Amino acid sequence: MATITRVIADVSPDGSALLLRVQVKGVDTDFTLAQGDVGGLVHMLLALAAAAQDPAPQGFADQTRSIPVDAVSIGETVSGDALLGLQIGSVELAFELPKEKLRKLAETLLSVSADRGLPT
Numbered sequence: 001m002a003t004i005t006r007v008i009a010d011v012s013p014d015g016s017a018l019l020l021r022v023q024v025k026g027v028d029t030d031f032t033l034a035q036g037d038v039g040g041l042v043h044m045l046l047a048l049a050a051a052a053q054d055p056a057p058q059g060f061a062d063q064t065r066s067i068p069v070d071a072v073s074i075g076e077t078v079s080g081d082a083l084l085g086l087q088i089g090s091v092e093l094a095f096e097l098p099k100e101k102l103r104k105l106a107e108t109l110l111s112v113s114a115d116r117g118l119p120t
Contacts, residue, residue, distance in 0.1 A: 005023050005026075006022075069088055082098070084105075
């Protein structure tokens with residue numbers, strides 16, 4: 001199986017697609033990915049990454065890139081778990097998590113958003 005050694009991406013001039021250049025064994029191949037297919041690809045890659053269970057996952061502090069989020073939503077699954085929705089551009093992703101993890105996230109958000117000044 002060949003390993004991808006480099007991926008370069010850009011947005012098409014009309015904004016309707018992503019242009020990808022994938023390099024394998026020193027050979028570049030160009031692909032066009034329609035905006036409507038981005039969410040499915042991201043979902044598939046995240047699901048596969050979760051299934052792979054990397055034996056040494058990197059912590060948050062090791063992350064060097066961030067992605068701006070356009071919208072956040074909270075919901076509930078039929079089974080009662082929490083659903084965290086993120087919208088990034090035209091892509092909407094939903095992450096299922098136990099309510100306890102959502103509670104910890106909410107506490108962290110409250111702490112980070114709190115006014116750091118002393119009361120007067």
